[in-house]
Amino acid sequence: YYAEVQQSERLRTTGELAAGVAHEIRNPLTVVKGYLQLHRYDQSLTPAVKRSYTLMIDELNSAEHVISDFLTIAKSSKEQMPETVDVKRELKNITDLLLSYGHLHDNDINLQAEEGCYIAANSVEFKQLIINLVKNAIEASETGASIDVRAVKKKGNVEIDIADYGCGMSEEEMKVLGTPFYTLKSQGTGLGLMICYNIVDKYNGNLDFQSENGQGTTVHIRFPLEI
Ligand code: ADP
Numbered sequence: 001y002y003a004e005v006q007q008s009e010r011l012r013t014t015g016e017l018a019a020g021v022a023h024e025i026r027n028p029l030t031v032v033k034g035y036l037q038l039h040r041y042d043q044s045l046t047p048a049v050k051r052s053y054t055l056m057i058d059e060l061n062s063a064e065h066v067i068s069d070f071l072t073i074a075k076s077s078k079e080q081m082p083e084t085v086d087v088k089r090e091l092k093n094i095t096d097l098l099l100s101y102g103h104l105h106d107n108d109i110n111l112q113a114e115e116g117c118y119i120a121a122n123s124v125e126f127k128q129l130i131i132n133l134v135k136n137a138i139e140a141s142e143t144g145a146s147i148d149v150r151a152v153k154k155k156g157n158v159e160i161d162i163a164d165y166g167c168g169m170s171e172e173e174m175k176v177l178g179t180p181f182y183t184l185k186s187q188g189t190g191l192g193l194m195i196c197y198n199i200v201d202k203y204n205g206n207l208d209f210q211s212e213n214g215q216g217t218t219v220h221i222r223f224p225l226e227i
């Protein structure tokens with residue numbers, strides 16, 4: 001039991017550190033990429049130099065992928081304070097925001113959320129959690145497939161389900177979910193779920209996966225209901 005507590009404390013610190021580092025690195029990357037994009041079409045560049053500009057921009061884009069899995073917006077652990085999160089309202093905001101991302105793959109995100117689903121968490125981190133999970137659902141799905149997001153109150157908890165009808169996972173694959181850098185995607189970072197487990201632990205929640213190879217995946221999230 002003691003070892004378990006230490007483990008989750010360590011993970012929490014890692015998550016907060018990661019969010020801070022991500023924020024500090026994102027800004028300089030954005031500046032460098034901006035200048036590269038500005039100058040890549042300069043007439044004076046030789047073809048070889050032009051090619052190296054393209055390579056540099058590609059590399060910066062993959063660094064951005066890593067950072068966007070941590071997102072965010074939260075500048076430091078001090079800004080990650082618990083508050084009361086209205087799950088229905090936040091889910092609506094998040095799914096609206098993700099629609100632009102979903103549209104790239106033409107996925108529909110269906111949201112059904114009960115009123116009165118309040119939890120004690122931080123809204124920025126809650127957003128990060130849901131975005132990472134819905135992104136995974138979209139990435140696992142075929143073009144045009146829908147994704148169902150539901151939230152209900154049940155036995156003193158708020159339960160949120162995110163269901164996709166995509167590639168699914170084998171039992172072996174499910175055992176290692178949340179391991180840093182575990183990814184099966186060519187553009188993946190393998191950091192999204194690690195962050196999700198961190199956030200759920202931090203607010204006394206629970207995260208589990210139900211999946212069938214070739215059928216799809218449902219992520220169950222549970223947080224204590226705040227009254
Ligand atoms: P990434 O998305 O960068 O690969 P994650 O930590 O978000 O990293 O996910 C790790 C791996 O878990 C993914 O590469 C994928 O193999 C698997 N996975 C996560 N969510 C799903 C899902 N909804 N359906 C199928 N596989 C999934």
Ligand code: MG
Nearest residue numbers: 132136192193
């Ligand atoms: Mg991911």
